Amino acid sequence: MDTDVFGRLPKVDLHLHLDGCVKPETVLDWAKAEGVPLPSSDPEGLLRYMKVDEGCNSLVEYLDKFGFVLPFLQTEASLERCAYETVERAAADNCIYIEVRFAPLLHVERGLSADRAIEAVLRGLRKGEEAFGVRARAIAICMRHHSARTNLEVVEAAARHYGRGLVAVDLAGDEAGHPPAKFRDVFALAREYRLPRTIHAGEAGGPDNVAEAVEGLGAVRIGHGVRSRENPRVLELLKDRRIPLELCPTSNVQTKAVSGWHDYPIRDYIERGIAVTINTDNPTVSGTSMTRECRSLAERLGFTVPEIARLMANAIDYSFLDSGEKDVLRAEFDRRMAAIDVSIA
Numbered sequence: 001m002d003t004d005v006f007g008r009l010p011k012v013d014l015h016l017h018l019d020g021c022v023k024p025e026t027v028l029d030w031a032k033a034e035g036v037p038l039p040s041s042d043p044e045g046l047l048r049y050m051k052v053d054e055g056c057n058s059l060v061e062y063l064d065k066f067g068f069v070l071p072f073l074q075t076e077a078s079l080e081r082c083a084y085e086t087v088e089r090a091a092a093d094n095c096i097y098i099e100v101r102f103a104p105l106l107h108v109e110r111g112l113s114a115d116r117a118i119e120a121v122l123r124g125l126r127k128g129e130e131a132f133g134v135r136a137r138a139i140a141i142c143m144r145h146h147s148a149r150t151n152l153e154v155v156e157a158a159a160r161h162y163g164r165g166l167v168a169v170d171l172a173g174d175e176a177g178h179p180p181a182k183f184r185d186v187f188a189l190a191r192e193y194r195l196p197r198t199i200h201a202g203e204a205g206g207p208d209n210v211a212e213a214v215e216g217l218g219a220v221r222i223g224h225g226v227r228s229r230e231n232p233r234v235l236e237l238l239k240d241r242r243i244p245l246e247l248c249p250t251s252n253v254q255t256k257a258v259s260g261w262h263d264y265p266i267r268d269y270i271e272r273g274i275a276v277t278i279n280t281d282n283p284t285v286s287g288t289s290m291t292r293e294c295r296s297l298a299e300r301l302g303f304t305v306p307e308i309a310r311l312m313a314n315a316i317d318y319s320f321l322d323s324g325e326k327d328v329l330r331a332e333f334d335r336r337m338a339a340i341d342v343s344i345a
């Protein structure tokens with residue numbers, strides 16, 4: 001198989017965290033400007049502190065890596081730059097559309113408001129769109145370790161930017177320690193504002209969290225959901241309600257949401273009629289890209305190029321763009337596919 005084809009394939013990444021996408025070169029710039037000492041003075045050496053290694057044992061260990069970059073992501077300038085560089089990176093990976101998620105309240109340590117943090121990210125994404133031609137939208141995350149009251153603030157701020165580059169809200173963080181039912185009021189408010197909801201569930205927690213995310217919190221997409229297979233009723237629920245899973249294969253292997261690539265349930269889900277997408281989650285932390293995810297699916301799980309192209313075409317349908325924007329994106333996808341002479345399964 002020509003595995004280079006995955007580099008050229010037009011791709012869509014619906015599950016991508018802003019703070020999991022920071023370049024080590026950029027951290028070096030920020031540290032220099034602020035006079036902050038770092039454990040290494042070259043990008044290679046610094047990457048060791050930003051990326052998980054083979055020894056990662058859980059989602060909590062994985063999330064620990066974000067602590068290294070978050071102190072820098074506390075100004076409008078750094079958020080804007082990070083968002084811009086996320087689009088730049090996606091363009092180099094031949095993505096045509098990305099949804100970039102971040103938790104506004106993780107960026108307020110130096111006095112920013114949730115609104116200012118959101119505006120800075122939207123500005124960076126917009127400038128990235130103009131410079132690189134990749135469409136980019138934002139998703140605001142409520143954090144599990146924050147109180148419900150604190151998270152209501154995130155939903156209020158998200159509602160003020162809905163339709164202006166922000167397309168949805170999410171719930172993320174330590175799933176095992178904070179089950180979704182705790183956040184019913186938060187997502188009831190999102191529902192009042194008609195904000196679409198995607199929720200991390202069934203990653204470090206079991207299938208009951210997936211059911212609660214859908215039935216209790218009104219999720220229309222599920223982040224990960226790899227562990228849904230542990231309960232047939234939950235699989236039926238996903239199928240009946242046509243709830244797509246945002247699978248992030250490399251990340252799911254690293255956080256031990258599955259025991260290894262041999263155990264990855266994507267084919268099983270497709271065969272059961274469940275909608276799936278593949279995504280990067282955190283390109284820097286996981287050491288991945290959409291091209292790598294596609295290649296892994298082909299090499300480790302036997303997916304064909306047309307099958308992977310189908311996943312990308314489907315991801316456009318499951319995106320939070322409005323129907324007119326989806327039509328434009330589909331036309332672009334078709335144009336790019338014709339140029340590389342690949343068909344869809």
Ligand SMILES: [Zn+2]
Binds near residue numbers: 172281
């Ligand atoms: Zn995630």
